[in-house]
Amino acid sequence: MAAENTTGTTPGSTGAVDVGAARAALREVPNDPGAPKPDPILVGSGLVRRFGGLKAVDVGHIEIQRGVITALIGPNGAGKTTLFNLLTGFDEPDEGDWSFNGSSLRKVASYKVARMGMVRTFQLTKVLAKLTVIENMRLGATGQKGERFWSAVFPSIWRKQEDENTVRADALLDRFLLAKKREDFAGSLSGGQRKLLEMARALMVDPEMIMLDEPMAGVNPALKQSLLGHVKSLRDEGRTVLFVEHDMDMVRDISDWVIVMAQGSIVAEGTPDAVMADPRVIDAYLGAHHDTDLSELDEEKIEAEAMAELEGKDKP
């Protein structure tokens, strides 16, 4: 693909998405759970996932607007990650249908979902510990000729493409400040660097939509700012972003739209300001002091982070 594009890539298939227009269009959307969007990229309805007797996810209708950043928030156990798994094909719902760019994803294997342009990251980072950083990156490239058994034996078939992928990978590593770690085993990276690597690797797929499961969990504050910038830049180059997050500052700071889940269902959605003012959301999730100054919130913040970490450890 475009090897000269030093910022990595722009999603090719849909052409340019006007971020401003997409955000403006969202202003007209009513702040109701399941509200239809003017230009949805992802639509799901009647999604139900049961674990034994428990309805982990029971979403009547959900639409994700193309070209903006949508945040998915909610207390622990609200079903955010389960919904993520359902939408990306890593888990199968008991009922319901959902589609990406108009094509149904029902019974579509997770790897095919990724090829269609919807790529996810994981709450617990999944870097390939015993591969080097650059090898992690190269793996992300799609349509590799050298990944076919018989062509693999003949480097002349895949060498050129491999070099192009490496140029793209190096550009992304530069952008995500991992260039110095290029030859290190991914297992030697810190938690935050792993988050960065996972995000960069997902970009190697050149996805139209990227789904980040708690991109900030376990990342130190210094790195958080740069991660925020990275997520924004994903949108600015025309990708759709959906992310799960507990860090309210991040949600307020970068999201264009917020969907709130509690007990498996969507209880509210809207622009960040509207949602944070919604009494139902405050009740369900934020607590009374959600908009007081940061310094006063330290204790709560630490607690929230501890909870997030605990949740991370509980889930596989």
Place this chain on the structure above:
Amino acid sequence: MDLFEILRAALSQALGPQAIVLALAAIGLNVHFGYTGLLNFGQAGFMSVAAYGLAVPIVIMDLPFVAGLVMALLMPVVLAVVLGFPTLRLRADYLAIATIATAEILRLVFGSVEMRDIFGGSNGLTGYARPFQDLNPYGSGIDLGIFALSRNDLWAATVGWILVALCSLLVWALMRSPWGRVLRSIREDEQAVRSLGKNVFAYKMQALVLGGVFGGLAGLFLALRQASVVPSDYGTNITFFAYTALLIGGAARVLGPVVGAIIFWFLLSGLGALFSQATSGANPLIPEVIMSNQQASLVRFILVGLALMLLMIFRPQGIFGDRREIAIDGR
């Protein structure tokens, strides 16, 4: 005590057909376990279907030698596909259970009285290897004093080591390619690989087939060299010897299984000769009270096991392995 004799026994086994069988089987396991993380405990099964695939068409069905060779290469592929479809979607441990059970079932079926007309029962099948022996260009065996092979073994060893070299070359070419990178990534975390749009199941199946064919080559080679196929040759112990060789040499290294197999047979055969000498004769070095001559042939297995334990503790990556890149984590 004749050190020369011990060395001669050890070297002749380490460079002879026995080590080749083990090396081929271990190369297959390296593809399965070392690179892809598939726990195949039934390599003996892949070996046996290839060996019987060679013998049955020639001996029972009167087909030409080439037909036997084709069947010997085809049967491991069939076995891998049949085993892989139900198990590769499940967790790794299920494959281990399924493969070890399958290998045992195959061995028992091949040796069963009911199927004697097809597989020859516990006596197995003979009389198919003539074309292979007729190709032997050597006039006599080789005896360099410290290393000796009979005429048949010399021919088998020549073919065998060429086979090992070709298999190693193929593994090297594949594992440095993007295809090999996908396999190694699956070993690390298959969900991550899936999330990047790779069909993990298809890759695991390809790996299972490739490693199974290498295992099949081991069985085929054993059958050609022995000129007989006997079910007892394909017990579970051969699988675990191959694992031992792989771990000694270093998993996920191209030459790991080859060097491992050579060292394995050098140790096993050298120790065997050593204890056999030390316990035989009128006035044995090790008195009868401590170890009898019959016990001597078994003590070597204990010592090889002990050596493997020490290796896992002090050098878990094997001889060639990169400590940072071992498939077995202490955790």
